[in-house]
Amino acid sequence: MSAPGVGLLTGVVGFPIAHSLSPVIHNSWRARHGVRGVYAPFNVAPKDFPDFLCFAPRLGLSGLNVTTPHKEAAFASAGERSETAERAGSVNTLSISEAGDIVGHSTDGEGFLRNLEQAAGWTPQDRAVALFGAGGAARAVAAALLDAGASVVVVNRTEAKAEALAAALGGSVRAAPMTALDAAFAEADLLVNATTLGMEGKGAAAWALPPLKSGAVATDLIYAPLVTPFLEAAAARGAATVDGLGMLLHQAVPGFKAWHGVRPTVDDALRAKALSALERRA
Ligand code: NAP
Numbered sequence: 001m002s003a004p005g006v007g008l009l010t011g012v013v014g015f016p017i018a019h020s021l022s023p024v025i026h027n028s029w030r031a032r033h034g035v036r037g038v039y040a041p042f043n044v045a046p047k048d049f050p051d052f053l054c055f056a057p058r059l060g061l062s063g064l065n066v067t068t069p070h071k072e073a074a075f076a077s078a079g080e081r082s083e084t085a086e087r088a089g090s091v092n093t094l095s096i097s098e099a100g101d102i103v104g105h106s107t108d109g110e111g112f113l114r115n116l117e118q119a120a121g122w123t124p125q126d127r128a129v130a131l132f133g134a135g136g137a138a139r140a141v142a143a144a145l146l147d148a149g150a151s152v153v154v155v156n157r158t159e160a161k162a163e164a165l166a167a168a169l170g171g172s173v174r175a176a177p178m179t180a181l182d183a184a185f186a187e188a189d190l191l192v193n194a195t196t197l198g199m200e201g202k203g204a205a206a207w208a209l210p211p212l213k214s215g216a217v218a219t220d221l222i223y224a225p226l227v228t229p230f231l232e233a234a235a236a237r238g239a240a241t242v243d244g245l246g247m248l249l250h251q252a253v254p255g256f257k258a259w260h261g262v263r264p265t266v267d268d269a270l271r272a273k274a275l276s277a278l279e280r281r282a
Helices: 022-033 046-059 071-077 083-088 108-120 136-147 159-169 178-187 229-236 245-251 253-260 268-281
Strands: 009-014 038-043 061-066 093-096 102-105 128-132 151-155 173-176 190-193 217-220 240-242
Touching (some): 046 061, 071 102, 108 240, 108 245, 217 229, 245 253
Parallel strands (some): 128 190
Antiparallel strands (some): 061 093
């Protein structure tokens, strides 16, 4: 059985998935660029993920975004992975051929850097970055920063994970203990929260930051809430702040380009649509 039409059906798979903003983003771009078909959310339990991927080509799915908790399984399932995915150690975007071949990509690092550039004119070359967190997203961000010429200090609650991240990437990425977090923030040109601390529903503990370098920029990967305790603390220290919603919008660009051959733009209209979807789900 052949696929009903390449590009007609794309989507996002996660568990749960109802809150995902990806359908709003991709369907807006489909409408803007006259791409027929639909981008749909797929709520798939971990035990069903292998079967889902197996049936994806027969469903006519040619592209998938992958979110929690399937990123590791997607990494393992991709027959081929881009160099960026290998460096990031995770996969958030899949291209699926009619024959069922699956290629995995990681677009979080690119989305992270493009968001900072668009929102704050921030570029990484020769900059010092303090990265709090050592999960999947942190590694993708660290790899992108390293490749773009920044030096990165990684600090994580579970120190061994920060050390493993630094060992995997090498170069100018190094791990430091939690006791060194404030010093890393104080010396950084860019401060990044890549932990889940401050996420909606996880308790909004107040965050205290030390005095920061003049011209420092702070960004949080979390986008719900849009203004996190981390960003509030950074603003109180005079830093420019960049929220995580822009990263979510920008990380979607490479997938759309790969699936439909058009590079979409992230603009105010798209951000407004995503923001109103965020408000509706709150
Ligand atoms: P993950 O792999 O589960 O990693 C979670 C990180 O948070 C780990 O470093 C963990 O530290 C840390 N953490 C959790 N609770 C903590 C606490 N109470 N105190 C200190 N550290 C704590 O998650 P992920 O996939 O990397 O995602 C991280 C964040 O980025 C999430 O909020 C996610 O929504 C966001 N994200 C945003 C985008 C975007 O486009 N804006 C894209 C990807 C991810 P331990 O190792 O010690 O547990």
